[in-house]
Amino acid sequence: MKRRRLDQKGFTLPEVVVVLGLTALFTGLIMYFGMSYWRYGYLLQEDLDTLVTRLDAQDFLRDHISTASGLITQNGLPDPNAENPDPMIAGDEYWVPIHAVPTTFNTGGTGTTPVLYYKRFSVDPSGAHIMNGTQPYEDEYVLYLNNPTKQLLVRTIANPGATNNKALTSCPPDIASASCPADKVVASDLAALTLGYFSRSGNPVDWTSIFDPINNEYIGPDYPSVEVAEFTLDLAKKPVFQKTDATQNRTVIRIALRNT
Secondary structure, eight states: HHHHHOOOOOOOOOHHHHHHHHHHHHHHHHHHHHHHHHHHHHHHHHHHHHHHHHHHHHHHHHHHTTTSSSSEESOOOOOOTTTBOTTTTTTTTTTTOOOOOEEEEEEESSSSSEEEEEEEOOOOOOOOOOOOOOOOOEEEEEEETTTTTTEEEEEEEETTTTTOOOOOOOOOGGOSSSSSOOEEEEEOOOEEEEEEETTSSSOBOOOEEEEEETOOOOEEGGGGGGOEEEEEEEEEOOOOOSSSOOOEEEEEEEEOOOOO
């Protein structure tokens, strides 16, 4: 019996402990490097996504606003789905007035925030201007922030008098239909948007408010004195396996205007 016990083969307790310890160590290292690799991959993907967002936003804003026929303080064409209506006008079809005052808009709250209104000449599907006598009709656009979704969108308000108008009045995405397409998303993952106004020489516009001394109405300065509009987009996104908005980017877009 004593001889058989001495001849039995196996691992001693210290050997088992060493093997288990080394197995746990190498397993932990493999999991650590695997998770780090995945985190880096997701971070890189989010960086690429925000890069695409910045490029798309630059293209749209430069194309749409540089060729606009003017910046305006309020839509003149009624919008049946105005989401931040002017309380001074009955019917809730006109967005609140905006003036040419440098402002930073932060997202993450509730509701929508209008940031800029502008108008463009109405065109037919071939790209020809639709004329109202000697002057072309004009469509209007509302650039606004959807705070909960952190998106910058644009609402189209097509001129109803422009026959065969290529533009269609758009709607909030949640009520969009074939006859009223969804508002276009210009940028996503916005943490903040800053608007500034300048002359062509790069000097800031004096935006000190002036009021009529008789009726106390706002006189200006306003959009007619603006020659360059500057958009600063701050984007922030939280990749998978990250606890914070690890992807953060900023892009500055300066656009020369035609309304001067």
